[in-house]
Structures are given as structure tokens and as C-alpha cells.
Amino acid sequence: MAADMRLPTVLKSVSLSGSVLDRKDLVVPGDVITSDTGFMRGHGTYVDDDKLTASVAGEVQRVDKLICVRPLQTRFNGEVGDVVVGRITEVQQKRWKVETKSRLDSVLLLSSVNLPGGELRRRSAEDELTMREYLQEGDLISAEVQSVFSDGALSLHTRSLKYGKLGQGVLVQLSPSLIKRQKTHFHNLPCGASMILGNNGFVWLYPTPEQLDEGAGGFYTNLQPVGLSDREVISRLRNCLLALAAHKVLLYDTSVLYCYESSVQHQVGNRFCDVLCHLVFILKTFACSSQL
Amino acid sequence: MATVHVSEAEKVYILHGIRDDLRVDGRSCEDYRHMEIETDVVSNTDGSAKVTLGDTAVLVGVKADIGKPRPAVPNEGYLEFFVDCSANATPEFEGRGGDELGTELSNTLYKVFNNKHSVDLKSLCISAGEHCWVLYVDVLLLQCDGNLYDAISVAIKAALFNTKIPKVHLSADEEGGKEIELSDDPYDCVRLDVENVPCIVTLCKVGHRHVVDANLQEKACSVASLIIAVTHKGTVTCTRKVGMGSLEPESIFEMTQVNASGRPFMLHS
Numbered sequence: 001m002a003a004d005m006r007l008p009t010v011l012k013s014v015s016l017s018g019s020v021l022d023r024k025d026l027v028v029p030g031d032v033i034t035s036d037t038g039f040m041r042g043h044g045t046y047v048d049d050d051k052l053t054a055s056v057a058g059e060v061q062r063v064d065k066l067i068c069v070r071p072l073q074t075r076f077n078g079e080v081g082d083v084v085v086g087r088i089t090e091v092q093q094k095r096w097k098v099e100t101k102s103r104l105d106s107v108l109l110l111s112s113v114n115l116p117g118g119e120l121r122r123r124s125a126e127d128e129l130t131m132r133e134y135l136q137e138g139d140l141i142s143a144e145v146q147s148v149f150s151d152g153a154l155s156l157h158t159r160s161l162k163y164g165k166l167g168q169g170v171l172v173q174l175s176p177s178l179i180k181r182q183k184t185h186f187h188n189l190p191c192g193a194s195m196i197l198g199n200n201g202f203v204w205l206y207p208t209p210e211q212l213d214e215g216a217g218g219f220y221t222n223l224q225p226v227g228l229s230d231r232e233v234i235s236r237l238r239n240c241l242l243a244l245a246a247h248k249v250l251l252y253d254t255s256v257l258y259c260y261e262s263s264v265q266h267q268v269g270n271r272f273c274d275v276l277c278h279l280v281f282i283l284k285t286f287a288c289s290s291q292l
Numbered sequence: 293m294a295t296v297h298v299s300e301a302e303k304v305y306i307l308h309g310i311r312d313d314l315r316v317d318g319r320s321c322e323d324y325r326h327m328e329i330e331t332d333v334v335s336n337t338d339g340s341a342k343v344t345l346g347d348t349a350v351l352v353g354v355k356a357d358i359g360k361p362r363p364a365v366p367n368e369g370y371l372e373f374f375v376d377c378s379a380n381a382t383p384e385f386e387g388r389g390g391d392e393l394g395t396e397l398s399n400t401l402y403k404v405f406n407n408k409h410s411v412d413l414k415s416l417c418i419s420a421g422e423h424c425w426v427l428y429v430d431v432l433l434l435q436c437d438g439n440l441y442d443a444i445s446v447a448i449k450a451a452l453f454n455t456k457i458p459k460v461h462l463s464a465d466e467e468g469g470k471e472i473e474l475s476d477d478p479y480d481c482v483r484l485d486v487e488n489v490p491c492i493v494t495l496c497k498v499g500h501r502h503v504v505d506a507n508l509q510e511k512a513c514s515v516a517s518l519i520i521a522v523t524h525k526g527t528v529t530c531t532r533k534v535g536m537g538s539l540e541p542e543s544i545f546e547m548t549q550v551n552a553s554g555r556p557f558m559l560h561s
Contacts, residue, residue: 008328008330087297087299089297136300137297138297138298138299138300139299139300140299140301140302166299166301167301168301168302168304168305169301169302169305170302170305170316171302221300221301223301223304225308225311225312226305226308226309228312228314231309231312231314232314232318235314235315235316235317235318236318238316238317238318239317239318268314268318
């Protein structure tokens with residue numbers, strides 16, 4: 001079994017183009033935003049000696065008289081309509097607690113899931129007792145944010161056929177600020193796998209189902225072994241996502257596909273990640289020049 | 293170790309992947325993750341090393357101190373191991389949470405080094421029965437993503453390689469006692485011979501196959517693992533079985549064959 005060894009090398013840094021350097025609205029904690037007292041302070045700011053100062057690292061947003069700082073890296077702050085991928089942490093009375101890497105665990109109420117067979121009826125005590133048969137601790141689900149509680153916790157629902165318990169696949173955990181907001185977060189990639197880009201940074205890669213059956217909304221989880229070619233595609237996609245995240249590239253279906261296509265000539269394996277870092281470097285310069 | 297939750301369907305996916313020799317990140321069952329070794333990272337120790345194996349990061353510092361040799365072996369020095377699982381790695385290690393894992397790791401390290409050939413203990417002796425060098429090896433777990441034993445053993449080997457023990461001059465005192473002088477020159481030191489220091493290879497049994505360098509998710513799917521410490525000549529210094537599952541004798545034999553091929557990779561890097 002051969003092993004490659006090399007001495008440490010200096011990492012090549014991507015030079016930012018001139019227009020990016022001119023941006024004056026990037027701040028770090030402690031930076032004074034303005035000394036004018038006529039502004040209202042929003043999230044991410046505080047008043048220090050009559051000066052409006054940033055408390056997080058991010059970009060400044062001004063809306064008329066309101067100044068707030070949107071942080072570059074933060075826990076997931078959900079909004080109504082966001083698609084999330086989460087893991088069940090607790091089974092409680094009439095609801096499940098879901099971990100979505102936000103400040104509080106999200107809540108999935110029993111009344112917000114589809115019953116088997118698609119019946120519409122009032123949830124009974126028997127349904128409460130059989131909750132664990134549907135979703136256990138450790139299960140992965142895809143859901144949509146229905147509402148936000150006053151304390152900031154998210155209330156999720158899976159009341160559509162495309163949401164529900166997830167079957168076989170790979171979960172990649174990334175920062176939520178890297179996921180681009182799009183019309184749809186469910187992608188069937190042409191390379192042979194499917195991807196769910198959760199707004200909370202959880203990306204789920206799975207083999208494309210042959211026919212669109214009950215979908216994830218049903219209870220049936222397909223435990224048939226996945227073929228080797230599909231597995232290779234999924235592993236390659238996973239490494240692509242990790243390489244893109246390491247270089248802080250915005251993630252959406254096109255960027256992941258470009259990275260996948262550039263990586264096809266290399267073997268999936270041990271040194272893949274290093275090779276990909278070089279590829280992402282090429283992609284970044286390409287992205288900067290064409291302003292994706 | 294840190295626990296990670298895996299759903300049933302994910303476990304099935306991982307199991308079938310290992311059966312087909314293609315793991316989740318594209319590795320085969322006998323591939324290690326990307327490893328980075330850095331020596332001489334901590335300035336106030338006599339030797340140090342930092343090893344990053346995938347997402348697992350381990351920092352080892354070696355300090356040499358003069359102490360009294362053990363009564364059973366008066367002409368040898370000895371090594372003391374201490375493993376600290378820091379809360380940096382996972383919140384479970386906060387407070388006393390990491391103590392159990394730390395003692396388990398240090399006990400295994402004592403067993404691994406408890407033989408005459410790993411480190412030349414006689415070279416650590418200053419004056420028989422009175423003074424000897426004691427090497428305090430401190431291991432700090434910075435990040436935990438599976439396969440702690442391998443990372444720790446590589447880090448210890450690198451730190452011992454980096455250790456510089458100052459040369460000692462013995463002189464007679466006025467009252468007849470012995471006085472020890474350490475040379476002031478920082479380059480006047482003795483280096484240890486680490487050729488025979490063993491490296492640990494952990495083999496996790498997942499399904500019917502075994503994998504090398506399992507990350508936390510694969511560990512959650514495995515029932516038992518075998519930890520073998522080998523030197524580059526092939527001498528096995530310690531074996532341990534961890535986990536609640538059982539291993540058949542044929543699979544143990546198969547694992548040692550794999551281990552024999554994994555060993556040259558570990559020791560030459």
C-alpha cells in the first residue's frame with residue numbers, strides 16, 4: 001500500500017479583485033460604524049461613547065435610519081418558508097425536537113406531519129403512542145419552517161410529499177451562510193445523484209430514486225443496497241462540497257456541478273481533498289472574472 | 293469517544309459501502325485520512341508534536357525531569373503518560389467527562405511502552421539507583437473525529453523524536469554526594485532513538501469487514517475494534533479489543549494481516 005509524503009508548502013492565497021477591496025461596509029467587532037447619533041441601532045451593533053460600534057464580523061446594512069450588521073458566520077436564523085434538514089434529538093408528547101444548528105432546537109409538532117396513507121383526521125392518543133414508530137432519535141428529516149416562536153425556536157412541518165423522513169445517503173454539515181437562497185432546494189443533478197441544500201447548512205446527498213413514488217412523505221424507507229456507481233458519485237459530491245466550503249464559495253446547484261465536472265478526471269480517494277483545493281482555486285478565479 | 297447520532301438508513305448505507313470497499317468519503321477500507329505532522333510546536337517543552345488526522349487533532353509535549361529510578365530497575369529511566377481530553381474536542385469532555393477516556397488511553401499507552409525494546413530506557417539513567425531521566429509525555433486532545441489511538445501514537449513517536457535531553461555531567465560534591473550539572477548550551481543534548489517506538493493501528497469491525505481509520509460515523513456502526521501496537525520490524529507490543537461485539541478468531545487473523553500492510557505506511561510517514 002503506497003503512501004504519498006511531502007514537506008509543507010506555502011498555501012497559495014486567492015487575490016481579491018480590486019472592486020471587492022473597495023467595499024467599505026465590512027466590519028469586525030469593535031469597528032466604529034458611524035458617530036452620527038441620528039441612526040437607530042439594529043442587530044449586531046451597540047452604542048459605545050455615543051458611537052455606533054459593530055459587535056459581530058459582517059457587512060453593514062442600512063435601511064433609511066436603521067443600521068444593522070449581518071454576520072458572515074452565525075447559527076442558522078430561520079425564516080418562514082426555509083427548507084431545513086434536521087436530526088431528531090428527542091421524542092416528546094405530541095412533538096419531536098429537531099436539531100437544525102440554530103440557537104434553539106426546532107420543534108416538529110405531531111399535527112404538522114402527514115399520517116400514513118395521507119388521511120386527514122384529528123390526532124388521537126394512539127397516534128401519540130406510535131410517534132416513535134415513525135420518527136426516532138437520530139432520524140433525519142427534511143422539513144419547511146412553518147413559523148417562528150417568540151423565543152426564536154422554529155416550528156417545522158412536513159406537510160408535503162417532498163418532505164419527510166430521509167433514507168439512505170450522506171449528510172454534509174456546513175455553515176448556513178454558504179447556502180444560496182433559491183427558488184428550490186431540491187436538485188436532481190445530471191451526474192446521477194440528488195441533493196437537498198438545507199438553508200441551515202445541512203446538505204443531504206442521496207441516490208436519485210427510480211420512480212417518484214410516495215417520495216419522502218411516506219413511511220417506507222428503502223434499504224436496498226445502493227449501486228457502486230451511485231456511491232462514487234455521492235462520495236465525489238461530498239468531497240466537492242467540503243472543498244467548496246473550505247474556500248467559502250457560495251453553494252448552489254450550478255457551483256457544485258462545475259466543481260464536480262472539474263473533478264471528474266481525478267480519482268475519488270485519499271488525496272482527493274488536496275486536489276480539489278487546487279480545483280477550487282481555479283474555480284474561484286473563474287467565478288471572480290465572470291462574476292457568477 | 294464523542295458520540296454522534298446516525299440514523300438507521302445512514303448506518304445501512306455505510307455498511308453496504310464498506311462491504312463494497314467504497315467508504316463515504318471515497319476511501320477504501322485500508323486507506324488513512326490526510327495526516328499532517330508538525331514537530332517543535334510548544335516552546336517550553338523538551339519535545340513536542342502536533343498531528344492532524346482528518347478532523348482529529350492531537351498535541352503531545354514531552355518534558356524531561358530528573359527523578360529517582362524505580363526500585364525494581366535501578367539502572368533505567370521511565371516514561372509517564374498523561375492524556376487530557378480537553379473540552380475543545382466535544383462538550384461531553386467538559387469537567388470530569390473526559391477523565392474516563394483519558395485514563396483508558398493512558399493505561400493503553402503504558403501497556404504499549406511496557407517492554408525493553410520500544411525506548412532504550414538504560415540511556416535515560418544518570419547514576420544507577422539514584423538519578424535518572426523521567427520523560428513526562430502529556431497528550432492533549434484538541435479535536436476528536438475518531439481514531440484517537442493512531443493519532444496519539446504517531447504524535448508520541450514524533451514528539452520523542454523531537455525530544456532533546458540536556459547532557460549531564462556528574463561531579464563529586466564536598467560532602468561526598470553527587471552533584472549534577474546540566475550543560476547550558478542548548479545544542480549540547482542527547483536525542484532519543486525512536487526507531488523501535490511502536491505505532492498503534494486500530495481496526496474497526498463494521499459488518500463483516502474491518503476498516504482502518506474509522507471516523508465517528510463509521511465507529512457508530514461498528515460493534516468491536518482491535519487495537520494493535522506494532523514496531524517497524526513487525527513486533528507486536530500490545531493488543532486490545534474494545535467494544536461490546538465479539539470477534540471470531542478467523543477475523544482477528546485477517547485483521548492482523550491487514551495490520552501488517554498498514555504498518556509500513558504508518559511508520560515510514
